[in-house]
Amino acid sequence: MINRKTNEAFGVEITELFINQSSARIKKIHNYVSNIINGKDEKRYADKEDIENLPVAKIYVKNRYNQYDKVTDAVKLPIVTIEKYIDKIKKIIKTKSDKNYRNKCEKVELFINDTEEFFYDKDVITMNKFVCNNDLVDQVKNSIFSTVYILTKYNKQDVIITVGKVNLIDTDKYEVIAKSK
16 A cells, blocks of 8 residues: 555555464365365375374264263364464564565555464453463564554454554555555
8 A cells, every 4th residue: 555645655464374284274175174084095185294183083972871972073173272373473474574575665564364263262361361472572573564463253253453563544545556366
């Protein structure tokens, strides 16, 4: 975007967060979970790392007689800890910061769409651990980004978490000069 009054460029980087490539394939490849569950050999996996990251497991639940019944096969997803999540966000900030937008823009903001919806059912303590994480705040301070915006869900609601100083965009002063494909 360009500021109409000062002619300064304002950059926006938009990206998606997947905890790993296996998670990306689960979300992006149509019927991938069904293919993994119903496939007969290792060819059911799109990538070798998925064999370890996405194993098939049997799900059992107790019935009313307190006995276990097999319900179905399922793909077991890895547990994402707050530490893994913070490390992934820091890695994204570093990778995107290395693109060096400063040559073209006075100011750059980073928007991360959290496809993992990490905070969906988390408590306020977990949210505070994230927002107050000094390493994460330092990563933003040492990057080219003024602010990092994380689009996610918290308490089953859509939210935007900001890390860094919050800057409001006056849309009357900017016009879009590039659109993503």
